[in-house]
Amino acid sequence: MLLPDEPRLVPPTPAVRASFLAGEPADCRADGTSAAWLAPALTDFGAFVARRRGVHVRWGVPTSTFWYVSGGHYLGTLVLRHRLTAPLTEAGGHIGYHVVHPWRRRGHATRMLAAGLDECRRLGLARVLVTCAQDNEPSRRVILANGGAPHGRKRGEDRFWIPLDTPPPPRGNSSAAGKTP
Numbered sequence: 388m389l390l391p392d393e394p395r396l397v398p399p400t401p402a403v404r405a406s407f408l409a410g411e412p413a414d415c416r417a418d419g420t421s422a423a424w425l426a427p428a429l430t431d432f433g434a435f436v437a438r439r440r441g442v443h444v445r446w447g448v449p450t451s452t453f454w455y456v457s458g459g460h461y462l463g464t465l466v467l468r469h470r471l472t473a474p475l476t477e478a479g480g481h482i483g484y485h486v487v488h489p490w491r492r493r494g495h496a497t498r499m500l501a502a503g504l505d506e507c508r509r510l511g512l513a514r515v516l517v518t519c520a521q522d523n524e525p526s527r528r529v530i531l532a533n534g535g536a537p538h539g540r541k542r543g544e545d546r547f548w549i550p551l552d553t554p555p556p557p558r559g560n561s562s563a564a565g566k567t568p
């Protein structure tokens with residue numbers, strides 16, 4: 388099935404309920420992680436979404452959550468920490484993200500991070516720290532494709548600074564041709 392639109396970052400929305408409740412549990416099964424955090428979404432998806440909208444203090448800093456969405460399709464999540472703490476400066480950085488399994492390896496994370504950097508520009512950040520586990524080659528590629536400059540390793544995480552003083556690179560939309568599994 389073709390994606391109806393170019394995916395974009397939006398605040399969590401009830402419009403992707405079915406897709407979210409398919410994609411995230413499938414991700415947990417594939418990664419062998421607990422899906423317990425999804426129980427409230429099954430009970431009351433509207434309330435689950437409402438709790439994720441807006442700015443909340445997490446990791447000790449103001450944090451925004453975005454979902455990467457095309458029409459009714461949920462592809463992944465990007466979390467934006469508005470500033471760094473000392474621990475986040477070592478590992479964690481400004482941005483965390485994931486793409487759910489059915490949509491991986493189609494360039495979505497690369498484009499989703501680019502869209503996340505636009506959100507950072509809107510916040511007025513001059514540069515953004517993104518880190519990934521040293522063995523996370525897909526994430527390393529995502530970061531490098533978005534202009535990440537390596538800046539050492541702390542607590543097992545490779546660190547990359549992305550300057551935001553240059554315009555974002557042009558973005559294609561090969562995603563619209565993607566098929567669901």
Ligand SMILES: CC(C)(COP(=O)(O)OP(=O)(O)OC[C@H]1O[C@@H](n2cnc3c(N)ncnc32)[C@H](O)[C@@H]1OP(=O)(O)O)[C@@H](O)C(=O)NCCC(=O)NCCS
Nearest residue numbers: 484485486491492493494495496497518519525526528529
């Ligand atoms: C990391 C992650 C976000 C990548 O998502 P994605 O949508 O598959 O990434 P893309 O399709 O944009 O691929 C980026 C690059 O990684 C490569 N890649 C993706 N998955 C790969 C894999 N399993 N093995 C090897 N290379 C892989 C792609 O070929 C692409 O390489 P290229 O730029 O040289 O062409 C996704 O695997 C994920 O959600 N992982 C779990 C959470 C996570 O690690 N988040 C990052 C925390 S820092």
